[in-house]
Amino acid sequence: MSLHLHAGKWRFLEQERAARYVDHYERQREKGQKKLAPVTTCRQFATAKAILDRLNAGQKGVILADDVGLGKTTVAAFCALVVAGSGGAVRILAPNEMMARRWRQELEVHLPAMSSFAAHLDLSHARRRLNVDIKQLRPGTIAVSTHQKVHRLNCDLLIVDEAHRTRSEDSNLGQRVVRQGRAIGNVLILTATPFSIDPKDFARLLKRVGGERAAKSMQEYSLRLADLWRGRHADSPKETADRLVSAARAAVEAMRPYVIRHGIDDLPAAEKKVFGAIEHVDASDSMEVSAPLLEAMLRADRALQLAQRCGAWQMKRRNDPRYHVAVGKLHADLTEVVATIAQAEWCNDSAARIAAHHSNGALDRLRTLDAHPKIAGTANMTRAIVDEGEKVLIFCDHHQPATELAARVAASLKWPAKRRSGSVFTEEAWSACWQQIFADELEVASNTGDSGQATRRLKHYIAWLMSDGVRSQIETWLEMAGAGSAKADLAKLLEKKRARGKRACDSIANHAVDLYKQMIDHESGSTRAILLQGDVARLPGSTLSRVAAVCKPGDEAFAAALPGVFFSAQPDTVLAVFNSPFGPDVLVTTDSLSEGVDLHRFCRHLIHHELDPSPIRTVQRNGRLRRVNCWAARTGQPIRVHYPSLRGTRDERLVEVMRHRIMQFDLLLGGVRGDVDAEDTINEPSTVGGILEYARKRLGAVRLGIV
Template sequence: MNGKGLDVDGRGWKFLQYPDSYCEASRNSNRPLALEPTRRQFATATAILSRLTGVGARQVGGVLLADDVGLGKTTAAALVAWVVAGLGGTVRILAPNAVLRRRWEEELKAHVPLLQERASRLKVDANNIKGWETARLHESRIQVGTHHQLVEARREGRITRCSLLIVDEAHRAKGEESTFRQALEVQGEHADARLILTATPFSIEVKELIQLLRFCDARDVEVPVERYARSLLQLHGPAQGRDPVKTARKLEVAGRAAIEAIAPYVIRYGINDLAPSERRYFGEVGQPWAVDVPTADDASLELLLRADRLLRLTREEGRERTNDPRFHVGWGHLRQEVDRVTELAKGEVPLVVRRQLTKTHRLLKERTRQGPHPKMASVAKAVARRVEAQEKVLIFCHHRATALELLQVLDAELLLPGDGSLQPPRDVWKTEWRDLLSKRMEERPLTDEHTDTEALFDTFLDWLCGPGLCRQVLSWLPEQPRTGRRLRELFSETRVRGRTEPHVPSVLDAADALFRNLTDARSRSTLGLLRAAHRGDSKLPGSLEEGHRVLGAWSHSVDGQKVPSILFQGEPDVVLSLFNSPFGPEVLVATDRLSEGVDLHRCCRLLVHYELDPSPIRTLQRNGRVRRVGGWAGLTKQPIEYAYPSFNGTRDARAVEIMNMRLQRFDLLLGGVPRVSLDEDSASEDSFIRKVLEECGGTLESLNRLLRV
């Protein structure tokens, strides 16, 4: 693939030399920029443009931007896109899904007034941002679509030329035969230059990394990349009989060759690479949140062993796994499997199966009679304590069945008693909110006006003035208001969630921001939900109705299983808006559907990895949901806390132990750590790797700096 690079005037991005004035111009906007992150993002954008154009650097056909999660890859790429489009070129951006497509559009639009003020050489206009329905791009246009839309365009023969192709989360183009990979190859041939945004380089399968580097027109990289990837994989192999010093020297040689080869094409910063003055905007990571989970007792261990034996005896084709990780973190999935075997046992089965089934049934009945799974009960109690301290908590599960069981346990633990009477009465709340928010909209009209704005406003007020939300707001106020007038004053004077820090919004500011977010025209699913609620066809989630303070967000399709109303299965936009506000659900339980490309940090600094995905990169992507610029940790000057609870004495504890070892070395090895496997000897492996990295860690750290700008 021969990208010829860009031919644009270097004077067009001279404004990138002045991040201070750019931040100053943003001060009175809806999104004021922090100086330190902006400086680095401007430097990154400058480096990308220099490499793609050959101005002040060796010209290449593509660049792979592999910064850590949350460092602003989208911001840097959006600046590059506007420079290219602003100088008469055309840009096509491919996001992995509709949610991220809207985020790209928001990012691009946010820079328009600033660029119009600070980059006079560029032709910048929000109307130049086009959707995928635009068949042909004219000069100065930026088109934003999704991976799926590119596949459809190729199928219909609608792929056209562009100056710059930007591909977000390009590592999703897995496999030579995947339709997205094939469509991307075709689109790449019709682009002068390419900018790839993806995960840390060596967290990608080596074949996929080489594919991406080829897409960037990289030369002479395959052999050194493969050799370094192989060295990283062997580092985690059996330690017996290996010399750590010799292994360290080999790793140094392979690392130097690979990093020097990819350095012209790859840019990467890790959060730990940032200066302390910049890291504070992301929030400091504090000590791990220690959740005290009891050690599995003999009865629990016997249940797990008998269930494993039972499932081995009745193993079906396609069901190779027996000792499923889900069995160690909840009883629900184990019960489903035992029920499946029970149906099977109604036929003719060996006597040993019937005996194992009887004993497993008895043990499972005894354990569930005692209450929730010990890990779930412990996590629910720990979360409840943080919620009572006015914190929101984000919880990730790997499996939907586990997530559903945990959601119900949390709901039972956090459920508040009936609402009872409300003082001042609800109609007073609604009158005061209507008056205050209406005045706000007069002072600063909504960006997106709708023909049914009044109906949307009424629906929002009905939600905001529900008994549950009124009681939530009352818990933030310093006193019990006796009159509507005092209630109004407290809305303006009091900061949300009992905080006093100057950058934490007032109750009124937060409500105004939430309504504007919910009525954003780019979020059609949220608008559709508001309109359906106005018609009485559905309800907005997160109303804290009947004391429910938790919310789940994933699509659940277990046949015959009753799904609770606190599980929202639609498009996640409304869930993201609510959880990013101080109002609504105190706890969000999610699957990895929300672990990538979404913001959940605006009002949350606490994250629980209840159930781990085997991949360390997935764990770091989850962490990146709450460690981002402008997060709750930064606003409140409190640390970000991650919890890795484990059911001690079981395979769950071992998985957590190995994952923590992987994460400690992730940055140093550029993500080159394998997935967690419970069949490995973690103790001997850890000792050997520690010795190797003691020998060569300093050298690898110095080499990694070659990928910074």
């Protein structure tokens, strides 16, 4: 079905006009809103134009599969604004409410510039960004909701973000798309990792955009790849690779009309520069399993095996990945086995008695540990990075290891408790200084319709800036800049000195104002409420702890003993603060923040403390930092991705396997699937790795970009 729009409506998306659009955007951009890179906007313009050309020519849909961080949301927002501005109705579906808010913010920042730059578009109704299930959309309206909330999909253009979450035919959204296909005009599907999902599921995505023939070619390629992993190939390695290359080329050609993909490493040098270089760091040299932990794990394996045999342990798994990255899960499982066997029904069972013996022995060994060796190693690595003035992002796969790691890092990273009493500047000086810096904002707040609430929010924000943690942080920056005289004009110092001592940053005062405007953004409802209530302790960075964690501790008493560390209920607040120079230097999180969020503005170090089994998740995590105008690009330093592991353990092998997966991930849209043996090397032509490396070289520049 065609969009039935006049192609002149998006003629302004010509690449040579991108620089002019950036000028319009910059003139209307408010403080705190993101900046655009002209070279990236040029590619995004071209991509949006290619999508609209294809849809208007009668194609049902397009899959936009650009790498993480390349701005798929921006491209799709351009498409949505063109369709809405031409009188069409657009529905945008995000996987969750947090990402739906990001979509609304993206539309918000581009609407003013687009309204003036493309004056022929009528975007008056597009300003109605909705987050409820609207049965009938008005022409020219854009409705933003989540995968779960919308039940009526009638629209001229349906945009589905992170579509790999709804790829299965059993998903609710997938079923609704099929049932309501006639009510949907055209479809734009966004996913960064199309070939890392099951071939059958990806074939369904292709069929939803009209690519039935492409689905067949893709499945044939996937079958050859699967046979390679399973060792089902009788040909020589070279012949096997040649057949794989032929199938890959056929799949690319068949999918070219329906799939658009750009990879960061395939970009021209000028654009690649705005994403920064990336280094993958093997961090296993300093981490070695201790004798007590090794004995505890061996005893635990035997104990759980015997407990399974006698029925005292009902779980199938007895080698949980969490055992290798933290102590808590192993301790909890062994304690449960001991408690279960203590019941009378197992008193005469010899296997149960031996299981209890080994469980108690393992627990005794665990009690001798100050911390799990990997927890201690990651904490030490983190502190060394923070001591260099950098922020650190740490990912875990489970809540329990994240909780344990956050507690360990928080214990070792604190601002000095006596810093306030020894401060060069008095409380009065700090208060007067911030009042002066925020004079304009105070005047605006007093003249708004809710002047009382606006003034209270700003007052409480200033109280946060004067809290122990933030004040200690700012004073450290002033000391680094050599500004330690009590007679100095503090306000002028803050307006002159740069945060974090980096020349790529703005002044401390300007960053403080920018962060305030982000916090009171109408989409950040929870943060606005916290500022209104004046509960400064609920804002990250207010305490002496230099760590924030977005995970569920499980034990409220444990969380209460570490004030100012755990923020699972308010991720938006944590994101805003971590993306500023202020607040926690370390963010520990689960994969709840691995998709659809920006964490790149002041951080270039990422640590994978606990890996998800899928390379998809690892690629998504890395994409939080490798984005347009990231901290690495602005400071001219590389993004450093650390893979800590315990030498001589299963954890070391898991990390090595994952690194092999990532190395091979981009063979045809990230199409390598299955396990890579850690002992394989890409230099040996008889191995799977050798075949894939040969195939990669043969494929060369075969990509699904814009042609």
